[in-house]
Amino acid sequence: MVSRRQRQRQLAREKWERQQQARAVHRRKVRQRAIVIGAVVGVIAVIAGGYGVYLLVRDEPSEAATPTPSPSVSAPSVAPSTTPVAAPQPKAGECLYQAEAGADQKEVGLPPTKPTLAASYVASIVTSQGTITATLDPKVAPCSTNSFDFLATKNAFDKTACTELASAPAKASYLRCGSLTGTPTSGPGYIFAGENEKSASVPAGSLVMAGDANRGGSQFLVTYGKASTFDRPVTVFGKVTKGLDIVEKIAKGGVTPSTSPVAGVGSPKTAVVIQDVKITKK
Structure with a gap:
């Protein structure tokens, strides 16, 4: 016959084992989450790195690097300080100012x-x-x-x-x-x-x-x-x-x-x- 003290020890041990199992499950989840996050970050890094290389080698110049054309001999001379924005096209019968x-x-x-x-x-x-x-x-x-x-x-x-x-x-x-x-x-x-x-x-x-x-x-x-x-x-x-x-x-x-x-x-x-x-x- 199991004594009361033995029964308490058995219950305490079972509780400890459940806690250990829960901790093990938590650790597995943390490791899995870290693996997933690391993989995502790695993919993003690859994409970002590839885009950076694309920017360096692409033929199309950036807007900032595009030279502003000088006025030719046939155009009214203009010296704008910034790139001018074209006016919007109006509908028939209207004038957009x-x-x-x-x-x-x-x-x-x-x-x-x-x-x-x-x-x-x-x-x-x-x-x-x-x-x-x-x-x-x-x-x-x-x-x-x-x-x-x-x-x-x-x-x-x-x-x-x-x-x-x-x-x-x-x-x-x-x-x-x-x-x-x-x-x-x-x-x-x-x-x-x-x-x-x-x-x-x-x-x-x-x-x-x-x-x-x-x-x-x-x-x-x-x-x-x-x-x-x-x-x-x-x-x-x-x-x-x-x-x-x-x-x-x-x-x-x-x-x-x-x-x-x-x-x-x-x-x-x-x-x-x-x-x-x-x-x-x-």
Whole structure:
């Protein structure tokens, strides 16, 4: 017959054995978990290492290493400090004017997204050298026409200098105006997409949106001389009907040498300041 003390010892031993078994099971689980985690970490390390090698040997250069192209002899000279962002493409019948911040921007608000366009627009650009009259084309360049009209009503062009002149040997001949703050990247606090774009055989007397590709703003070109060729598509939004001789006279005054790498491009020696722009609509 088992005594009470023996029975207690037996129960204590069985309890100890159960504890040992539980500890053994726990240790096995810990080891298994460590093995699984180690395998996962190893796979991740292999993948990461392989991707690092891919980055080192791939042919495609990184964005930071991609050189910014210099302006060519046929393009309006621009010296942006950062890579410009293209304006969004609008839907039919709409104009998307995307806000643009920066010290070189003179914010005047945003033109209407769904403009009510007139049948005809006549712009009188009054400068210190005389008045240039031009018709705007709302059919082929509705958003450019709407923006130019909006800026004129805001008196944004008043007291602004025409900052750039291009002549031979450049393939494009133009007078550049519309810099609201006097800087090459100046704008009205918004950008919009290009329209009716072409690059070759732009006739003399054309009003052309200036700036980077697909980034219209306040700056515009008045072409003169022979037909101009640009190295990228540009928006033609109007035509000079009177006063082109004023631009040609300014061009004969010559170009002040500048730091621009584009031969024949610099500031006009003959100072030109826009005093007022008036739009007549019918």
